[in-house]
Amino acid sequence: MREAFHEELEGIQASLVEMTSLVGSAMARATTALLDADLQLAEQVISADETVDLLRNEIEERAFDVLTRQAPVATDARAIITTMRIVSDLERMGDLALHVAKVARRRYPGRAVPPELHGTVLEMGQVAQRIVAKAGSVIASRDTDLAAELETDDDAMDALHRRLFHVLLERPWPHGMEAAIDITLCGRYYERYADHSVSVARRVIYLVTGEK
Amino acid sequence: MREAFHEELEGIQASLVEMTSLVGSAMARATTALLDADLQLAEQVISADETVDLLRNEIEERAFDVLTRQAPVATDARAIITTMRIVSDLERMGDLALHVAKVARRRYPGRAVPPELHGTVLEMGQVAQRIVAKAGSVIASRDTDLAAELETDDDAMDALHRRLFHVLLERPWPHGMEAAIDITLCGRYYERYADHSVSVARRVIYLVTGEK
Structure with missing residues (x-):
């Protein structure tokens, strides 16, 4: 019984890692679409989000099944609840892409993205890639040192986010209001994407150490 | 056993309603602080968010206890999972306030908020109040008709959000970039607040009807 439970939990964990890979690829392609004005790629990201949502539902159903069929002990139930939260963070990251x-x-x-912000947005995309890849590794390995690294990566994202605002504010903005709105919103999307990745890592650590 | 379970579930439900009232009050006060430049009120909202987070943790702990102590049947377990999701939406609404x-x-x-947008932001605050109050009533009553009303209220919020962008874009914006960024972000906060309220109502309906 306990062994079956752990096998199912491992299967769910593998699906969570797969989900980090999907939302990582989504943000990578969304960044390229944004910087290169690539409509086809943007459309691909938009239609691929359905796959993320389906995988989310599938993982939730499986987690739920385990929870009700196997009458788990408290620590196991906590693992399931944590899984539900991680899957919700990952689904949200897909939405942000x-x-x-x-x-x-x-x-x-x-x-x-106007030319003078191209580099900053490119870097935000790169930090997003690094951070989601590490979140996937943390789920797979439960490596608490690696999880701690995500906090530093998140600081890097916050610094890039501030740089974006700095460019918007430092001198008269020549690109019009629509571009300013787009940059403001995209900045927030990347920053939230990183926040959710950190949140995934923290939840794994909580599971391993019991400490929030 | 089943009776004890339902009593605990009712207690948790009452706490969820209390949480809607807290995050409703937070957004009402945040809107006043924003429109009247009331620093003291803004500080109150910021420090009161801790209470929302504590209530969230308390509800989750209780839901979790019920889940592991009472070995619920599948429908009961689904109610607990739904509770966890609702509490997560409500916590996020507190963050947005x-x-x-x-x-x-x-x-x-x-x-x-510059004078020409005062009315629009005031209305966004009012729609937020209406929608969160209804979300609270839906949790308490499980009234599916009332839940359907939230979709209409959400459309009203989306229309106000579009009006905000329209004012930002329709003519040269005389209030500077910082104000444009603030309006863009606040617009998104109100819109997301309404989205999460709708999500709460939908989850309750799912619980009642089994339909997503």
Whole structure:
């Protein structure tokens, strides 16, 4: 019984890792679509979000099944609850990639990101990749040292987010209000994406150490 | 056993309703702080968010206890899972009120909202009040008709959100970039607040009807 439970839990864990890979790829492609004004790629990200949502439902159903069929002990039940929260963070990260892709689509054939912010947004995309890849590794390995690294990566994202605002504010903005709104919103999407990744890592640590 | 379970579930439900009232009050006060540049009120909202977080933890602990102590049947377990999701939506709504209050604080003694948008933001605050009050009633009553009303209220919020962008975009914006950023972000906070309220209502309906 306990062994079956742990086997099912491992299967669910593998699906969570798969989900980090999907939402990581979504944000990578959304960033390229945003920077290159690539409509086709933006559309791909937008339609691929359904796969993330389906995987979310599938993981939740499986977790729920385990919970009710196997009458787990308290620590096992806590693992299931934590799984539900992680899956909710990951689904939200998929949505944030979708929002970035929608900004790219809305501005097509124009570019949402003016040249002087290209580098900053590119870096935000790179930090997002690094952080979601590490979140996946933390789920797979339960490595608490690696989980701690995500806090530093999140600081890097926050610094990039501040740089974005700095460029918006430092001198007269020549690109119009629509571009300013897009940059403000995209900045927030990347920052929240990183926050949710950190939250995933923290939940895994909580599971391992029992400490919040 | 089943009776004890339902009593505990009712207690948890009452706490969820209390939580809607807390996050409703938080958004009402945050809106006033934003519109009147009331620093003291903004600080109150910011420090009161801790109470929301504590109540969230308490509800989750209780739900979790019920789940593991009482070995519930599948429908009961589903009610607990739904509770966990509702509490997560409500906690997020508290955060969004906090974000609005932080914009008010950041701009003090200035006002984040220029005169021509005062009415729109006031209305967004009012729709937020209406929608969170209804979400509370839906939790208490499980009234599916009332839950359906939230979708209409959410449409009203979306229309106000579009009006905000329209004012930002329709003519040269005389209030500077900082004000434009604040309005863009606050608009998103109100819109997300309404989305989470709708999500709460939908989850209750799912519990009642089994339909998503």
